[in-house]
Amino acid sequence: MSQNSTGNIKQFNLGEGHRMTPQRRFVYEVLMNSKDHPTATEVFMRVKNKMDSISLATVYNCLDALVGVGVVRQVNVDREPSRYCGNLEPHAHFHCENCASVEDISLKDGAKPSNSLKLPRGAKVEKFEVVVRGLCPECALSIKTKKQLN
Amino acid sequence: MSQNSTGNIKQFNLGEGHRMTPQRRFVYEVLMNSKDHPTATEVFMRVKNKMDSISLATVYNCLDALVGVGVVRQVNVDREPSRYCGNLEPHAHFHCENCASVEDISLKDGAKPSNSLKLPRGAKVEKFEVVVRGLCPECALSIKTKKQLN
DNA sequence: ATTTTTATCAAGAACTATTCTAAATAATAA
DNA sequence: TTATTATTTAGAATAGTTCTTGATAAAAAT
Incomplete structure (x- = not known):
């Protein structure tokens, strides 16, 4: 100590x-x-x-x-x-394909992503991971703007 | 050809x-x-x-x-x-921590895991991935049995 | 206190999945 | 037929991570 x-x-x-x-x-x-x-x-x-x-x-x-x-x-x-x-806290992650940032995504109150799955009977779930891929708000905006300029 | x-x-x-x-x-x-x-x-x-x-x-x-x-x-x-x-088909994956197998998990009819997320406003989602980790039914059973024997 | 045991640290080597390079081959277009 | 482009292959290179080893330090035992 x-x-x-x-x-x-x-x-x-x-x-x-x-x-x-x-x-x-x-x-x-x-x-x-x-x-x-x-x-x-x-x-x-x-x-x-x-x-x-x-x-x-x-x-x-x-x-x-x-x-x-x-x-x-x-x-x-x-x-x-x-x-x-x-x-x-239970949460998901958003991964931007453009700037490679990873941000937390919180869950809607009381919502559990696993509720939408047909989990195999008898399986013991330890944890689950939800990753969303796409463009973060900033990159989505800047790319749209760039397109308009062409 | x-x-x-x-x-x-x-x-x-x-x-x-x-x-x-x-x-x-x-x-x-x-x-x-x-x-x-x-x-x-x-x-x-x-x-x-x-x-x-x-x-x-x-x-x-x-x-x-x-x-x-x-x-x-x-x-x-x-x-x-x-x-x-x-x-x-849209589906999730189950990954067994014991035997390292990966199995498809189908979605409940009409269910979308992304519905339970507070997605950032303005983000453009390309795709998302749901991975559940734990013990598959076979491994969950065999491990439980092994514990009983000890 | 002193010794013994155990855990941790640090530097660099080793490992492994994957990507890159370059030359050979094959398919398509001209 | 020739020129262009895509693909294959073997091996080298890369990058994130893990492993190894000796040193250090903390905890436990004496």
Whole structure:
């Protein structure tokens, strides 16, 4: 318990046999302060500003640990680099094919996307992931504008 | 039009500037005859039985071409190798965390998973992907049985 | 306190799915 | 027939991620 950069970030421990290290705390803090969905490399660059000695491999380790404990979500879109997300509320993701941004999409109140599926009888659902692909509002607008100019 | 292994598989052409080659036809046939969701390497191995000279790079090329034309779907689950699917009906996928199988899940009649989302105003949706993760009926059963034995 | 055990870190090597390159081949257009 | 364009192939290259190893540090046991 020697180092503990007590900030405004929720405290938690990682359970039996797992240690809350400065590296893990920085990675967690970066994710909580990021509204975008950074990749491991992006997290690495942001943490490096606070702790220059950290390595990319350690960021991967920390992300794995945090995902394993369930305080962080790993988001995969197609085969692009994994992104990480501190929003644990059930939600979907919108992936813009033009600017490659990934944004949270919230669910309509009480709605569950899985309700529209004929799930196989006897299957045990752990979680599900909904990814919408297309053009985000900004890109949809700018592309439409560009077309008008031609 | 010199080679055309006219089988029981739907005929189609790939549009201006694209040629229907024996390799592409074999890749397509393999997908139409596969109920599982083979990876590129699995498709490669299956096609190789019919055409020994084909290379993995060609299988990737053919899959890209078929996906591009829209007669085949590419399915990504987490960061596992891409899988390919000849079922063009709108449907979701179930991914078993135990046996790693991927199965189609059909939608309830008239249901659209996107109806439960608060899509950002102005966004242009191209397509969306729903992946359910958990244990398939067989694995759920066998794991439950194994627990009882302990 | 000191030792022992266990977990974590860091740097770089290794891995793997996929894409790229370049030369050969084949199909289409001129 | 010639020229153009698309495709195939083998292997090299790429990129995200994981693995390996030795060092460090924290926790547990003595």
